Amino acid sequence: MRNTYDTADLRSRDAAHHWHPFSDSAALATEGVRVIVRGEGVWLEDSDGNRILDGMAGLWCTQIGHGRVEIADAVHRQMSELAFYNTFFKTSHPPAIALAEKLAQLTQPHLNRVFFCNSGSEANDTVIRLARTYWDVAGKPTKKTIISRRNGYHGSTIGGASLGGMGPMHAQGGLPIPGIVHIQQPYWFGEGGDLSSHEFGLKAARGLEAVIDALGEDTIAAFIAEPIQGAGGVIIPPDSYWPEIRRICSEREILLVVDEVICGFGRLGSWFGSDHFGLKPDLMPIAKGLSSGYLPIGGVMIADRVADVVFQGGDFNHGYTYSGHPAACAAALANLEIIEREGLVDRVRDDIGPYLQARWKALGEHPLVGEARMVGLMGALELVPNKPSRKDKFEPVGQVGTLCRDISFRNGLIMRAVRDSMILSPPLVLSHGEADDLIARATKTLDETWAELKRQGRIAA
Ligand code: PXG
Numbered sequence: 001m002r003n004t005y006d007t008a009d010l011r012s013r014d015a016a017h018h019w020h021p022f023s024d025s026a027a028l029a030t031e032g033v034r035v036i037v038r039g040e041g042v043w044l045e046d047s048d049g050n051r052i053l054d055g056m057a058g059l060w061c062t063q064i065g066h067g068r069v070e071i072a073d074a075v076h077r078q079m080s081e082l083a084f085y086n087t088f089f090k091t092s093h094p095p096a097i098a099l100a101e102k103l104a105q106l107t108q109p110h111l112n113r114v115f116f117c118n119s120g121s122e123a124n125d126t127v128i129r130l131a132r133t134y135w136d137v138a139g140k141p142t143k144k145t146i147i148s149r150r151n152g153y154h155g156s157t158i159g160g161a162s163l164g165g166m167g168p169m170h171a172q173g174g175l176p177i178p179g180i181v182h183i184q185q186p187y188w189f190g191e192g193g194d195l196s197s198h199e200f201g202l203k204a205a206r207g208l209e210a211v212i213d214a215l216g217e218d219t220i221a222a223f224i225a226e227p228i229q230g231a232g233g234v235i236i237p238p239d240s241y242w243p244e245i246r247r248i249c250s251e252r253e254i255l256l257v258v259d260e261v262i263c264g265f266g267r268l269g270s271w272f273g274s275d276h277f278g279l280k281p282d283l284m285p286i287a288k289g290l291s292s293g294y295l296p297i298g299g300v301m302i303a304d305r306v307a308d309v310v311f312q313g314g315d316f317n318h319g320y321t322y323s324g325h326p327a328a329c330a331a332a333l334a335n336l337e338i339i340e341r342e343g344l345v346d347r348v349r350d351d352i353g354p355y356l357q358a359r360w361k362a363l364g365e366h367p368l369v370g371e372a373r374m375v376g377l378m379g380a381l382e383l384v385p386n387k388p389s390r391k392d393k394f395e396p397v398g399q400v401g402t403l404c405r406d407i408s409f410r411n412g413l414i415m416r417a418v419r420d421s422m423i424l425s426p427p428l429v430l431s432h433g434e435a436d437d438l439i440a441r442a443t444k445t446l447d448e449t450w451a452e453l454k455r456q457g458r459i460a461a
Pocket of ligand 1: 119121160226260288416
């Protein structure tokens with residue numbers, strides 16, 4: 001099909017009326033947005049007809065790739081039958097029932113109930129209310145504080161952004177809300193200093209124990225963390241980290257909340273990041289890959305031990321108009337069916353995961369790359385000025401990452417920049433040939449970034 005879009009017209013109308021998330025809207029209006037018009041598999045097409053490899057799976061979510069008409073058909077069928085009804089006031093409908101049952105089957109045996117929301121942010125706001133309500137009903141109402149991590153990401157609502165540990169988000173709007181405490185993240189490359197990765201993993205984990213002791217266990221409701229931090233820069237914790245957190249959680253009376261919004265639904269080569277790291281969550285927020293982003297839907301999986309207590313408290317006074325929206329549930333069900341039928345989770349674990357990881361890690365040889373890391377299909381390249389030093393960073397932080405991201409775009413590959421690291425999280429349907437293509441584009445991008453930095457005199461010639 002020929003591309004018949006008028007990019008200049010779209011850009012000017014966008015600039016006039018569309019306020020973008022996480023953007024400097026004034027600067028963007030001058031620069032002009034890139035307009036994406038079509039998607040097929042791992043490929044996107046922009047309004048100028050350029051093909052771009054979607055190395056970010058939409059926004060960490062399009063597990064099954066773009067353009068799967070099967071999902072559109074399932075949604076069409078559902079909307080033709082029942083486009084909307086709510087799940088409040090003693091009602092339900094078949095797609096919400098079927099999806100809740102399916103999620104109970106796919107998750108660990110102790111997770112048998114889901115509370116539906118429309119996003120990961122809403123899921124995490126739900127987590128705050130559920131965790132505190134749990135302790136209220138359990139007769140321990142002083143247990144209210146939630147421990148989270150600096151540079152964690154849990155969404156952009158007031159609750160989600162407060163749980164998250166993003167400084168620039170806290171700086172706007174008077175966040176975080178009271179009752180949330182942040183500890184160190186397990187980011188060895190950036191914060192490990194002279195410690196080995198093993199030692200640093202233990203140190204970061206023991207920060208949890210130290211805060212529980214400092215504040216008193218009778219004040220702590222929960223600890224929340226992503227199995228691997230996504231938006232924070234694909235922070236893969238040292239091997240010592242999660243076992244130590246598991247030990248601490250088993251010795252202390254606190255809920256463990258594992259935020260699976262990015263790591264869930266096959267991203268790490270297991271159904272959930274909790275399975276990968278051997279974690280047993282009490283609450284488990286999900287979104288993104290649940291529907292591959294075809295329609296907005298999220299939820300919180302709730303452990304039996306939590307549900308059993310909260311049920312004794314009567315009404316849980318919380319919910320969203322679109323909790324369990326029929327069309328979104330139908331999209332999610334069709335998406336999960338594709339993930340299962342095509343064996344995408346095993347494929348990431350045994351086939352395309354190891355294939356891409358080997359090639360991605362080889363990019364670590366590049367003079368600009370201080371570390372190349374990847375688990376499943378989720379990876380990062382740390383760009384450094386003075387390899388092999390981990391201590392020397394580009395100043396000011398972020399410019400080189402943005403430069404590299406823009407060059408990558410021009411080379412037809414979407415990577416995301418976090419500080420000065422390049423992030424990759426492609427659709428799980430990526431073929432071997434597409435993985436080779438991706439690596440070729442990433443290599444070209446690194447070479448061109450390196451050349452540009454030399455030209456600018458920012459690294460020794
Ligand atoms: N938890 C985690 C772990 C996430 O990654 C959310 C919660 C919030 O989900 P919603 O659906 O409310 O966005 C997320 C979202 C980025 C980026 O630039 C990452 C997210 C969202 C937007 C941008 O990396 N993650």
